[in-house]
Amino acid sequence: MRRIILGVGAQKAATTWLYSQISKDPAFSAPFAKEMHVLDLAFIDAFGAERKQVEDRARKVDAASSLQCDDPKSVHRFSMIENVERYFDYYDALIGELEGLSSDITPSYAALPVDALRRVNAGFRSRSIEPRVVFVMREPVTRLESAAKMVVRKRGESQDAKKQVISLMETYAGTEQDLSRADYRRTATNLQRSFEQHQIFLGFYETLFHPSELQRLAEFLGMANHRFSTEERDFASPFKLTYPVGFLEDLRAKYDDQYKFAGEVLGFDTSIWDDARRELYE
Structure with missing residues (x-):
């Protein structure tokens, strides 16, 4: 069976680790970008x-000579964006073998609507490629904090890092831009309306590395004989910060629906999320 692993988030929820593990499968063919x-x-x-x-980047060069240009990825990417059938054709050629495997681990796919997801499912299946979708949810406040720290690190400004992180968290928490990556109810529901149950893996970052969950993930991916490395987890931050309790709990209130969905619909023990958030307390 030819397979494509679609990682749809959540952002800052072990997506880099997931790609590193999938890429070790002998049947894996790497796309030109992880995301x-x-x-x-x-x-x-x-x-x-x-x-x-x-x-704009793609139009600077002739697509016919894209392999010689400075930015071939943009040319190929825009070609696929203009006509998504080219995206499916790309993976059809890339995967090749009857037991071939590839991936597209792009956390912002969490915001894809049902009609798009159904087209993705149909597009791959029409080419005899089985899509398997992985969605890992993380405690929303700690996810936001990790994303904010990443932005600050990329700025290269270490001075007043905590102040910058707090400002980013206050600005984005609960906004549509934030929820495009952290509305777990919407993402999971859209997936369930677009794929069959056996095509979807719903997991939680805080328990993902437990042996039973690793085994469940391996079986879902068709990698039951593969031993995942937990030493390569990508959640270690170069700097650890703590915050006032009231600030964190005010943010927590913005994600009440995500807590309810995880606990009441998916049966997750949300006290695990509470414990994760409390690790950020001053």
Whole structure:
């Protein structure tokens, strides 16, 4: 069976680790980017600015000579965005073998609507490729904090790092931009409306590395004989910060629906999330 692993988030929830483990499978063929960013730019209006950036870069060169240009990825990516069938054709050729495997681990795919997800499922299946979708949820406040620290690190400004992180968290918590990556109820529901149950893996970051969960993930991916390395987890931050309790709990209130969904619908013990959030207390 030919397989494509679609990692749809959540952002800062072990997506880099997931890719590193999948890539060790002997049947794996690597795409030109871990995060392809085709489906989000093709189907989600909120990514219009990012799409325009890719288009501008791509139009600087002739697609026919893209292998000689400075930015062939943008040319290929924009070609797929313009016509998503090219995205499916790309993976069809890349996977090749009857037991071949590849992936697209792009956390922003969490915001894909049902019609787009159904098209993705049909597009791969029409080419005899089985899509398997992995969605790992993380305690929302700690996920946001990790994402904010990543932004600050990329800025390269270490001075007043905590102040910058707090400002980012206050600005984005609960906004549509934030929930495009952290509305777990919406993402999981859309997946369940678009794929069959055996095609979907729903997990939680805080318990993902427990032996039973690793085994469940391996079996889902068709990698039951593979031993996942837990030493390569990508959640270690270069700097650890703590915050006032009231600040964190105010943020927590913005994600009440995600807590209810995880606990009441998925049966997750949300006290595990409470414990994770409390690790950020001053």
